[in-house]
Amino acid sequence: MTALPYEKGLSADIVEQHGLTPKEYGRIVERLNRAPNVTELGIFSVMWSEHCSYKSSRKWLKTLPTEGPHVICGPGENAGIVDLGDGQAAIFKMESHNHPSFIEPYQGAATGVGGILRDVFTMGARPIANMNALRFGDPSHEKTRHLVAGVVAGIGGYGNCIGVPTVGGEVNFHRAYNGNILVNAMTVGVVETDKIFYSAARGVGNPVVYVGSKTGRDGIHGATMASAEFDDDSDDKRPTVQVGDPFTEKLLLEACLELMAGDAIIAIQDMGAAGLTSSSVEMAGKGGVGIELELDKVPCRETGMRPYEMMLSESQERMLLVLKPGREEAAKQIFVKWGLDVAVIGKTTDTGRMVLLFDGHIVADIPIDALTEDAPIYDRPWVATAKHDRLKPEDIKPIDHGEALKRLMSSPDLASKRWIWEQYDSTVMADTIVPPGGDAAVIRVHGTDKAIAITTDVTPRYCFNDPLQGGRQAVAEAWRNLIAVGATPLGITDCLNFGNPERPEIMGQFVDCVKGIAEACQALDFPVVSGNVSFYNETNGKAILPTPTIGGVGLIRDVNKIAAMGFAKSGDLLVLIGETKGHLGASLYAREIAGREDGAPPDVTLEVERRNGDFVRDQIEKGVVSSVHDLSDGGLWVAVAEMALAGNRGANIEVPKSNTHAFLFGEDQARYVITCAPEIATQILSEAATRNVPAETIGQVGGKTLTLNGQCEIDLQELRNEHEGWLPTYMG
Amino acid sequence: MRSSYGKGFKLRSSVVVFPASNCDRDIAVALESVTGTKPEMVWHGDADLPNTDLIILPGGFSYGDYLRAGAMAARSPVMGDVIRKAKQGTPVLGVCNGFQILTETGLLPGALMRNANLKFIHKPVALQVENNRTIFTARYESEAHLVMPIAHHDGNYHADEATLDRLEGESCVVFRYLDNPNGSARNIAGIVSENGRILGMMPHPERASESLLGGVDGIPVFESLMEALS
Numbered sequence: 001m002t003a004l005p006y007e008k009g010l011s012a013d014i015v016e017q018h019g020l021t022p023k024e025y026g027r028i029v030e031r032l033n034r035a036p037n038v039t040e041l042g043i044f045s046v047m048w049s050e051h052c053s054y055k056s057s058r059k060w061l062k063t064l065p066t067e068g069p070h071v072i073c074g075p076g077e078n079a080g081i082v083d084l085g086d087g088q089a090a091i092f093k094m095e096s097h098n099h100p101s102f103i104e105p106y107q108g109a110a111t112g113v114g115g116i117l118r119d120v121f122t123m124g125a126r127p128i129a130n131m132n133a134l135r136f137g138d139p140s141h142e143k144t145r146h147l148v149a150g151v152v153a154g155i156g157g158y159g160n161c162i163g164v165p166t167v168g169g170e171v172n173f174h175r176a177y178n179g180n181i182l183v184n185a186m187t188v189g190v191v192e193t194d195k196i197f198y199s200a201a202r203g204v205g206n207p208v209v210y211v212g213s214k215t216g217r218d219g220i221h222g223a224t225m226a227s228a229e230f231d232d233d234s235d236d237k238r239p240t241v242q243v244g245d246p247f248t249e250k251l252l253l254e255a256c257l258e259l260m261a262g263d264a265i266i267a268i269q270d271m272g273a274a275g276l277t278s279s280s281v282e283m284a285g286k287g288g289v290g291i292e293l294e295l296d297k298v299p300c301r302e303t304g305m306r307p308y309e310m311m312l313s314e315s316q317e318r319m320l321l322v323l324k325p326g327r328e329e330a331a332k333q334i335f336v337k338w339g340l341d342v343a344v345i346g347k348t349t350d351t352g353r354m355v356l357l358f359d360g361h362i363v364a365d366i367p368i369d370a371l372t373e374d375a376p377i378y379d380r381p382w383v384a385t386a387k388h389d390r391l392k393p394e395d396i397k398p399i400d401h402g403e404a405l406k407r408l409m410s411s412p413d414l415a416s417k418r419w420i421w422e423q424y425d426s427t428v429m430a431d432t433i434v435p436p437g438g439d440a441a442v443i444r445v446h447g448t449d450k451a452i453a454i455t456t457d458v459t460p461r462y463c464f465n466d467p468l469q470g471g472r473q474a475v476a477e478a479w480r481n482l483i484a485v486g487a488t489p490l491g492i493t494d495c496l497n498f499g500n501p502e503r504p505e506i507m508g509q510f511v512d513c514v515k516g517i518a519e520a521c522q523a524l525d526f527p528v529v530s531g532n533v534s535f536y537n538e539t540n541g542k543a544i545l546p547t548p549t550i551g552g553v554g555l556i557r558d559v560n561k562i563a564a565m566g567f568a569k570s571g572d573l574l575v576l577i578g579e580t581k582g583h584l585g586a587s588l589y590a591r592e593i594a595g596r597e598d599g600a601p602p603d604v605t606l607e608v609e610r611r612n613g614d615f616v617r618d619q620i621e622k623g624v625v626s627s628v629h630d631l632s633d634g635g636l637w638v639a640v641a642e643m644a645l646a647g648n649r650g651a652n653i654e655v656p657k658s659n660t661h662a663f664l665f666g667e668d669q670a671r672y673v674i675t676c677a678p679e680i681a682t683q684i685l686s687e688a689a690t691r692n693v694p695a696e697t698i699g700q701v702g703g704k705t706l707t708l709n710g711q712c713e714i715d716l717q718e719l720r721n722e723h724e725g726w727l728p729t730y731m732g
Numbered sequence: 733m734r735s736s737y738g739k740g741f742k743l744r745s746s747v748v749v750f751p752a753s754n755c756d757r758d759i760a761v762a763l764e765s766v767t768g769t770k771p772e773m774v775w776h777g778d779a780d781l782p783n784t785d786l787i788i789l790p791g792g793f794s795y796g797d798y799l800r801a802g803a804m805a806a807r808s809p810v811m812g813d814v815i816r817k818a819k820q821g822t823p824v825l826g827v828c829n830g831f832q833i834l835t836e837t838g839l840l841p842g843a844l845m846r847n848a849n850l851k852f853i854h855k856p857v858a859l860q861v862e863n864n865r866t867i868f869t870a871r872y873e874s875e876a877h878l879v880m881p882i883a884h885h886d887g888n889y890h891a892d893e894a895t896l897d898r899l900e901g902e903s904c905v906v907f908r909y910l911d912n913p914n915g916s917a918r919n920i921a922g923i924v925s926e927n928g929r930i931l932g933m934m935p936h937p938e939r940a941s942e943s944l945l946g947g948v949d950g951i952p953v954f955e956s957l958m959e960a961l962s
Contacts (some may be wrong), residue, residue, distance in 0.1 A: 162853075428758070
């Protein structure tokens, strides 16, 4: 075996095209003691990209609480794991696929779903639910409708085919996403705790096995693309977007689970961003071993593929495994049965190096730790976001309250997303207890009476005006949504979407959002078990709103004891839990009615959040409430309207005569509306008083209208038409 | 075990698993809950089915719906024996993708085309039982109204006018949509073969077999089979 002659230093242009700074290139040369060849440069460029190395964020991510009594596996693996009891665990993660989805919405979103599914089943779990947090530009922007249509079709096309229910998520619109939409995909799976698979390779001479689709030229440099800003020529990057094949993924899923039922696997890792490079480097790096790959054996879709292309391809639906020696044939039989390519392409070594062989030559030879541990870490300069003034109720001039409710309920952010979720199969697998539309989706753990509650949340306009409060609020709202269905919150996955971290004001948003998230996770015993950072969501220097999406997972011990948000019975009383001051700063009311986006967002007081939430969950567990809904965008009256529409029953609420708009539409935190039979209300109120939880009876369920002090009548059917009408009309 | 039909009777049923079937487990669970017996899961690549009283072609995206929904599954190795047994009178229930496969094999007439709105549609739909004198529907009241979910991209039933007239004339239309979601000719949601032994339907009875999941209107399909075959 002879080594290819190494190039005598690569041109500055080539280095720059790989997204590496001259300083980073110098570091590579120093570490290798020579200039890299172009294959090696490509490998360094993806491993040291922001997307793979977290070089701007790592310092801050370390501050997040990641441990707790339920945590089986925190960040660092393909996905996080929390204990469900009875020898079962939930594996989950959320990941961004923003850049590709803007360039090619169908394939970008589809492969986002495919990638996150693989992250979960590579650890041994059968995926049981998908969710998506989507953010689009202004509805009037020329690209928005096309992007919505494409992303929704892509998510449905992939999830429906593979047969994992898509059970909810979020869809928001704001002009800050005109040039950079966000597609954050989350998957939750369930695994037996003694059948969890990890990615650390072990041993020397163990076979490295490639399975799944053939490697093509698609997606080369996807990770690098996702680590740069867009400009006007971003459409040229379409070839870097991968193409998804959910059929192959379904076969890969079933074949992997079949192989995992035995004990042949030492380590397994999906080929996601940076494909064969990151999977092989991470498996070797985590296991402290070396790896040698014979690239001639990699199944290729096209002839004449070069090592550089094979190592950087992001072709989808591929996995890399390290097997126990002698198990290759048994594994092959399973993959062949499922019609998948399978090939032994290398072995583990004791050299601590990644050695690539091709056509009788060594084409790369790199110390593994140079790619992982020596990746640069930056402590980027940051400036805190300037505080906004608090708005007083008088700062926002009210309009007719009924008119305001209709406008909010038919605004793009609050309007029904039925047009979207009817394109998703949300009930396949026959365990969906609460489909899209509730506070959190509820999916039964198959064959048991337990269930998992899932939600995704963040309020980017809060994060923009005050990143610290916004970070706290995102976690608190996820926690609240899980509480509202009766779940015990177990953990979160965070998907942190920001602009260019090289700009101090963006880095400042990131730092304070992470701080807020950390505080809330600590106070609510709601640790971070997995996550992802997406920087460079900017076009021509314009950044998105800071959007740290939180995916929350909770456990329901008895699926027969869940709470739903629809009003269940006429005559029930409405009890408002939590204190209402009428906070209108950064509220949806201020934006939609007064056209104002300024003002400090509501404070999130975490002890109060905890106290009120624990109280509500206890009432659900006791079975004394007939419906529950948390208060968020649009405040109290929007929440009441949503409960009324879900239960097809009206309600009257009693409201103060002054600053009524602030009472109705303020977005004070830590609040819920619960309903109960009249004879139970006193008991609930007195328990609330002893537990220092603000609670007051504010109205009664009944009729087919919504009223305030018996006035300002709004017909439910008319409200429903407005609420359901916006999106289908917009999409045409 | 929920039912008491034919004490001691064990219904032998077979669920055919194609690559990317994805409702195979769901229908097996529903069947077992009604009949008390686990169905055999039969791999599409097998040459023969085991001895069986009932064949199920489940929902899903066999072969990724590539070429045409159901087209490739209809030519899977095991389908030779499915067709043979069906022609000998073994009952066959095809749900969703299973219905598409049945039309592709020619065991049922017509075709399932792309939904009229060209989108995947998943929602509960209202149905009317048009014929309760089949082995699949005897436990329903005549003209009963039911709710079951649909979940498909290609459920728009199409056949020529003469075939549709014949289906109507021979009472082969078993389920009809009350509010047509997908453009199906004459609101057809499910049909049986001339001999009444093969049912293809787009709605999912197996996802309407438990009140926690939002409905039980699908259960009588399995109860009817249990009763007829015991």
